[in-house]
Amino acid sequence: MAISFTTKLTWIFALLLILVRTIQVRAQPPPGFINIDCGWKNSSGYVDQPLVLPYSSDGDYVEGGMNHEMLPEFMADASNEQQKTLRSFPDGSRNCYTLPSNISKKYLLRATFTYGNYDRLNKTLDGSLFLFGLHIGVNFWEAVNLSNWDPSLTVWKEVITIAPSNFVSVCLINFGSGIPFISSLELRPLEDTMYPFVNTSVSVSYFKRYRFGNVAEYITRYPTDSYDRFWESWSLAVPYSYPWISLNTTNKVESIPGSDDFNVPLAIMQNASTLDTNYSFMAVAVATSPNLDAKSLQLLPIFHFAEINGSNPNRRFDIYSAEDMLFRDFSPSRFQVDSMYKGGEFLRNAYAYFSLNKTANSSLPPSINAFEVYSLVRMQNLTTDSDDANKIKEIKTQYNLGRLSWKGDPCSPRNYIWEGLTCDYKSLQNPRIVTINLSSSGLGGGFARLFLNMTSLENLDLSHNNLTGAIPDYQPKSLKVLDLSNNKLDGPIPDSILQQVQAGLLDLRLVGNPVCSNNKDVYCSDKTTKKNTTSVLLIAVIVPVVLISLLVGMFILWKLYWKGKSGDNEDYAMYEEETPLHIDIRRFTYAELKLITNNFKSIVGKGGFGIVYHGTLENGDEVAVKVLMETSIDESTDFLPEVQTLSKVHHKNLVTLQGYCQNKKCLALVYDFMPRGNLQQILRGGDIYSLDWEQRLHIALDAAQGLEYLHESCTPSIVHRDVKTANILLDKNLVGVISDFGLSRAFNDAYTHISTVAAGTLGYLDPEYHATFQLTVKTDVYSFGIVLLEIITGQPPVFNDPQTVHLPNWVRQKIAKGSIHDVADKRLLDQYDASSLESVIDLAMNCVENAAIDRPSMTEVISRLRVWLPALSSDKQSASGTPRRKYSMDSEIPKQFQMMISGVSNEGTSFQSGYTGGLTEISMFSGR
Structure with missing residues (x-):
């Protein structure tokens, strides 16, 4: 019995040991996973129990910032440890995390933000704008907008990108509208074959990712998804009700051989949603909240299908983006994954409305297993040349330079170039550092050889520091000016440096150093003093001759000067x-x-x-x-x-x-x-060709978007006051850009108008504003209406026909006497859709109503213009150099979604759950 008891204890101990080791192994993250709890103060880290993944402090990945915890009243509702702590960045315009990576490797990177009223200022609910930005590397990724946001809720942002080097950086950008902060940062390596549309110039930002079928947990992530993608449950977002039906299978659902673009987890593909057989279509509409600007979004939807019905069904359907056909007569493969997407073709579908329509020869309605949508992030900015970047960062470390601006990439983006640097931005080449000015920066120790080893450096100013020792014997690569004056340098000057000086290739300045105590060479003298002394000596010796010569010369030059163009010199x-x-x-x-x-x-x-x-x-x-x-x-x-x-x-x-x-x-x-001049010049025949109808509508939409940004996105709102075709410039791709803000006025939303002297251009001036001097955003709407009429007619705002006439009145007279075709620009050669022309004329006339209250807002104008441009060109880009900001979907665990069911009779039933606020509104439609 004793032996038996001992044997049992041995077995129990062995099993416990195996269990412990199993747990420890599972707590080790997959290769390449980086899990950072921002603001976590304990250097030892911890294991997140639901994920069984270790999280560590962010101290090794970032410089600066302050650690905080959310307020105690929010702690109990926190769904994980990462929500409870955060790091804020009150100092500096850009603060960056640097994560180790493999060059050219593809990664998913996720950042989360939980405010938790850590600063006790209630910034998310005090009515002010709370907005900061994110950069992925040196390119704008997305904005984080927490205005009017529940402080207990989490916002997450994801981007899929390619690491440009052996590290990838995430930078928080201070827009001056709230202190940036971050709660967690997670890096997940992906297979190189996944998301094939992502490359060195294109990244994608998460918009939405759903799994369908009856799923119990709201978020499915690691370990079900080995890449730790977040898959939200559609059935929990929108509680299922007739005619929606959930499908599931225990059979294995396999990827089509050779197709590993997305590697959707098996557990996700084993579930799907479909409809009662009496219904013929389903649609998914995902809209952004008022916090976000989706107007410039370019979206890429990815649909994941597998036929998991046990029988051999006939299921065929068409897939649409809004009204545009994406895929015709599609049929899911049985127990195989079909991932449908349009290559790298990004769509302009700001409200992400997609529909699946049963075809006439199908016996079953559509079904869907999973769905992803991403927005385009252009990686247009180039990082600093790697050799320059590595050397300047080594210099930063060697001299312990704690300048606030020395964060992230040294030269890129240009707005955030490191203080004291000048960079050369040659087209299609990585920026090079050409000037370093660290004068009076408190540098101590020896003169770093790294400076002389920078192959593009032309000007180096290290004057007025405490550098000691000798100048290293090293041949400068491209240095033209080396200012080391007023330091503590001694020892001989290297021959490699002297040869450059004597050849006239290097301007060396050493005055104020011990090395110059017994050296009278030019580089050890005050050139300004020497020059002045020499000048005085020359004047004292030859003053009569020089004075007379100068007077005569100056008189002749003065005469010639006034004879030619005055003032030029x-x-x-x-x-x-x-x-x-x-x-x-x-x-x-x-x-x-x-x-x-x-x-x-x-x-x-x-x-x-x-x-x-x-x-x-x-x-x-x-x-x-x-x-x-x-x-x-x-x-x-x-x-x-x-x-x-x-x-x-x-x-x-x-x-x-x-x-x-x-x-x-x-x-x-x-x-x-703007190489194409302005819109007025082209409409008046100043271009080599006339604009076609679609080009005109694109330009109108561009101008409308610019005005809407001034009216709706600026705080306070800005009224341009001089909107006209001459102030709409065109880049090489005919993208419209509004200019000339000399008359602009800003006013707070608390006031509906401000009083000001009437200003503007004849023909474009709002009659109500002219009469009352009460300025509102509708003043710009009136002027835009005139611009729209010019685009339609090709006529100026005021012209003779045969008497002086105002363009809106001319249009009214023409339509009253004939048809809408009489007002269309003859250079259009009748190449336009009549219904489109009629609608745009109607919109323009709405904009020029005499009473401002009767005019639409610029948001309404944009909405109506987009109806007539359903297929905006995805590659129509601005060449103006204006940073293109793109806002994607903020994500949270939503507390309200809406489902609507409608049939051929247009009678519908709507279902709602309790609403407490959220970032998205999800609608599901089905029809007979």
Whole structure:
């Protein structure tokens, strides 16, 4: 018995040991998984029990920031440990996490955000805008909008991307509308064959991902999905009711041989949803919340099907995106996965409305197993050359440079270039570092050889620091200026450096160092003092001759100067304003403007404000330089408003302001150059061809989107006040961009209008505004209506026919006497859809109603224009250089969804569950 008892204990102990080891093994994450609990203070980490995955602190992945916990009252409702802590970034405009990765490897990266009122400021519910941005690497990924958001709920963002190097970075961007923070960050490696449309120039951001059938848990993730994708349960989002039917099978559902684009888990494909056989179609509509701007979204839907019905059914259906056919007469394969998507073809379907319609020869209604939708993220910005980036980061570490701006990529994006660096942005090449200015930066220790080893570095300023030791004996690669003045350098100057100096290839400055104590060479002297001493000596020796020569020469030059074009050679530098505008864009000097415009050689436009010149920046980018006439500078009230407005607004349909010149003799604005001129020029026959009907509608939609952004997305709202065809510029792809914000006015939403002196352009001026001086956003709507009429008719807003007539009145008269075709531009050659023309005319006339209250909003205008452009070209991109912001679906565990059932009689039943707020509205439709 004793032996038997001992044997039992041994077996029990062995089984426990196996169990412990099994749990420990399971707690090890799959290769490449990175699980970060942001703000977690314990360096030892922990195991998330539901996932059995280890999470660690974020201290090794990020610099800066502050650790916080959500308030105690939210702790009990937290669904996981990651929600309870967070890291905020009150300092700096960009703060980045750097995660190790394999170069060219494909990853899913997920970030979560739970506010939990950690700062006790109630920022998500105080009525203010709470918005910050995310960058994936050096490209804009998405915005995180927590305005009017339940502080206990979690928002998650996912992106599928390719690692550009041996690390991938995620940066939080401070827009000035709330302190950025993050709760967790997770990196998941994917197979290289998965999501084949993702490449080095295209990433995709999560919009929605659903599994169908009767599923008990709301989120399905790891370990069911070995890639830890989040699959939301459609049946829990929309409680099933007739005519919806759930299907399931225990049979194995296999991928079609050679098809591993998505690797949907078996458990997900073993469930599906279909309809009662009396019904013929199902539709899924996923709409964004008011927090998000979906207007510029380009979406890619992926449908996952498998026929899991036990019999051998005849199930065939068509698949639509809105009204556009995606796939015709599709039939799911029995117990095999069919993943249907349109390659890399991204759709403009802002409300993600998709329908599955039974075909006439099908005996069964459609079914679906799973569904994914992603939005396009363009990876257009290039990272800094890897060699330059690695060296400057080593320098940062060596000198312990804790500058707030030295986060993320050194040169990219340009708006976030590291302080003290100048980068060269050659087209289609990774940016190179050409200037490093670390003067007066408190540098100590030796002079780093890394500086001399940077192959593109031309100018290095390390003056006024505490560098010690000798200059390393190393041949500079491309260095032209090396300023080491006022340090503590000693020892001999290397021959490699001296040879460069003596050959005139390097300007070396060592004044103020011990090495110059017994050295009188030029690089050890104050060149300015020497130059001044030499000048005084020369003047003292030959003053009579030089003075007479100078006087004679100056007189001759003065005569020639006034004989030619006066003012061209005036020293404008003395008129530079000492105090710059407090805005984050480049300030140009007058000398720089002369250089980039080739001495104001090429005029591309003129107006009452002055002249617009063509220019080219140092990096080759083309710009338009608008120079105000000197006679109008003193009374110019438009310059400052335009600079301040354009420095704050960023939209693909608003002109990008590159910089400004603030000079007492010259005020100028520097914009992206629009090579196709303005809409007025083309409509008046100034282009080599006439715009066709679709091109005109695209441009109208572009302009409408720009105005809607000013009205709805800016805080406070901005009224342009001078909307006209001359102020709608066109890039090389005929994308419309609104310009000329000199008359813009901003006002708070708390006021319906502001009083101001009437301003604008004859023919475009809102009659109600002109009569009352009460300015509202509907003032722009009226002007846009005139623009729309010009697009339709090709006529100016005021013209002779044979007497002076206002365009809206002319259109009314023509339609009253004849038909709508009489008002269409003759250059259209009747190549347009009559119903489309009629609808656009009707919209334009709505916009020019005399009473502002009768006019539509720009949001309504856009909605109506999009009806007539159902298939917007997915590759129609702005070449203006304006950052293209894309907003995707914020995700949460929703608390309300709506299902609607309708039949041929149009009688329907709707079902609702309790509503407490959420980011999405999901609708399901079925019909007989």
